[in-house]
Amino acid sequence: MSLKQPNITLPLRLTFFIFSMVLNCMGIVILQLSQENIGYDKLGFLESFKDLPIAFISLFAVNFISKIGTKRSIILALSIVGICSLLLPFVQVFWFYKLWFAIIGTCFAIGKICVYGIIRNNITEEKSLAKTMNTVEASFMIGIFVVNVGFGWLIAGEYSEYWKFGFVFISLVSLITIYLFSKIKILEADKNLKTNTISNLISFKQTSIILFFAVIFFIVFTEQSFNSWLPAFYKNHLKVNSFFSIQASSTLALFSYLGRIITANIIQRFSLIKYFIFCLICIISLLSLIFCIQYFGSDNSGILLYLFPIIGFFLSPLYPLINSKMIAQINNQKINTFTSMIVIFSSLGSSVSSILMSVLFENKMLTFYSLYILGAVVILFCLSLFYFRQDHIKN
Numbered sequence: 001m002s003l004k005q006p007n008i009t010l011p012l013r014l015t016f017f018i019f020s021m022v023l024n025c026m027g028i029v030i031l032q033l034s035q036e037n038i039g040y041d042k043l044g045f046l047e048s049f050k051d052l053p054i055a056f057i058s059l060f061a062v063n064f065i066s067k068i069g070t071k072r073s074i075i076l077a078l079s080i081v082g083i084c085s086l087l088l089p090f091v092q093v094f095w096f097y098k099l100w101f102a103i104i105g106t107c108f109a110i111g112k113i114c115v116y117g118i119i120r121n122n123i124t125e126e127k128s129l130a131k132t133m134n135t136v137e138a139s140f141m142i143g144i145f146v147v148n149v150g151f152g153w154l155i156a157g158e159y160s161e162y163w164k165f166g167f168v169f170i171s172l173v174s175l176i177t178i179y180l181f182s183k184i185k186i187l188e189a190d191k192n193l194k195t196n197t198i199s200n201l202i203s204f205k206q207t208s209i210i211l212f213f214a215v216i217f218f219i220v221f222t223e224q225s226f227n228s229w230l231p232a233f234y235k236n237h238l239k240v241n242s243f244f245s246i247q248a249s250s251t252l253a254l255f256s257y258l259g260r261i262i263t264a265n266i267i268q269r270f271s272l273i274k275y276f277i278f279c280l281i282c283i284i285s286l287l288s289l290i291f292c293i294q295y296f297g298s299d300n301s302g303i304l305l306y307l308f309p310i311i312g313f314f315l316s317p318l319y320p321l322i323n324s325k326m327i328a329q330i331n332n333q334k335i336n337t338f339t340s341m342i343v344i345f346s347s348l349g350s351s352v353s354s355i356l357m358s359v360l361f362e363n364k365m366l367t368f369y370s371l372y373i374l375g376a377v378v379i380l381f382c383l384s385l386f387y388f389r390q391d392h393i394k395n
Contacts, residue, residue, distance in 0.1 A: 001215050009132075011180040015074060018109055019175060020143025021346060022081060022104045023050065024253075026228040026354075028151045029086075029097065031235065032163065033084050038094060047228060047354030050101035054347035056338035057109045066302040070114045071186045074137040075178050077107035082174030089164040105124050109343050116339040118186060120327055127268050128346055133320035134264035139321065141257035141316055144227060150251030156243035207316055209309035211347045211387035218380035219318050220349035222283075225373045226252055226315075229357045230308060236368040238304060251309040256316035263317040273388050276321050280381045286311050322384075 010327035026047060065073045084103050088096075119132055147166075154163040230252060267275065291306050323342060330338045353376075359365075360372060 008118065008184055008186065009136070011177050011184065012118065012136050014138040014173065014177040014180065015078065015111055015115055016136055017143040017146075018081060018170060018173055019104075019108045021063075021139040021147040021173075022085065022109060022167075024144045025151065025167075026050070026101075026225050027216055027231045028147065030165075030228060031095070031231050032155070033097075034232065036316075044098060044103065044160050045225075045355065045358070048351045049098040050105040051347035051351035051354075053102045053105040054109045054307040055344040055351075057106045058113065058343040058347075059111055059337075061110045062340050063112065064337045065113060065117070070117060071181060073110050074114045075181050076350060078174045078178050078181075081107050082178070084169040084170040085174070086168040088167045089162075097234045100127035102335065105347070109347075113341050116323075116327065116342070117336050120330070120335045120339075125328070127272070130267050130272060130321055133324040134260045134267065134317060136358055137316075137320040138257050138260035138291065141253050141260060141312075142237065144253035145250050145257060148231075148246050151338035152250065153245050155246065164378070208387060208390040209326070209392055211383060213341060215322055215380065215383050215387050216319070216342055216345045217349040218376055218383060219322070220346045221353040222373060222376050222380065223315060223351040224353040225357055225376070226311070228310070228335075229361070230353055232361060233366060233369055234305065236361065237369065238302070252312040254312075255309045256312035257365045259313040259316040260320065263321070267321075272325050276318060276384065276388075277381075279317055280377065280384060282314040283311055283377050284374065284381065286314075287370050287373070287377060291374060293371040294367060297389070328371065 010238075029046070068076075074106065081104060084100055089098055116134065119129070121134065150169065151163055151166050154160065154166050231245040233242050263275070286307060290304060293303060293307075327338070356372075359367060
């Protein structure tokens, strides 16, 4: 079963594209502000101003969306993002970045719940759901690529001091997406069904669901170690300039996009579980190779610039694959609450990862950058095996 309205996929992709740019400009902000004598200890907690509101708002967003409708909720969230992005270039104080990321995080919580709800209300078959999730989530990786390339050009150009005006582009895309949503009809959830958030949460106590949320936590934990901090790692440890740091990390996003698009087109031929485990084994192998090069062969460390992006090819399909597998089992009445829990554990994984990563950078322990991430992936691998085993027993 596919989406009943094919034209709905474009605004859904653009929504993820927009939120990807505003969420993943964190690497750019960290890189630029670190050159303005702002310590990594402060920059590490900047991620929390984005992630903690996502976690806090998500549960409340369920009832909010149910009351005003999915379409109005997405349009409201995109409007706020557009206005905030337009204001950012004109503000120079550090505290505004904290407020800005907090507002962006709140809007993302609303937007993601709406997007997942729309997809789930129109698709029931597991592999079709996985295909659609990978396609829509692929737009998220394009957003990372565009924000890195675009801001990289601005920073490297003669008008580098005006780099923040790149956020005006995000405002324009937000306006276009709002227009597209205003012109289409979206299938809404039944507003007569009352959403009891507390009772829905209690019903998610099964062991397999708890393991699922743990897997989600460590997937995002791993992703964030790359997305926000890879440019700073390139600059501080591999000693490349700011422009190349940003462009090299944008290659990670490009490989991630390819990983999700290819997965969307071939997943019908493979077992979701086997494909998921295969990707994890490839990530562990690459990280082990990177650590060996980094620790034992420092003279060849330049090759790391090319090895890190390849990880994105295998890392990027994990999140939509595991989400689609579980979401296919959740009924429509509980999908918004369940999505809010996904958003919460995702934001916690992102925030904890960034705080711990800031400790590595502050204490100049970047030789252990890949080993730190490898440890997280090994934990993810073990949790995934337990989750799939438990899910198999349940079914």
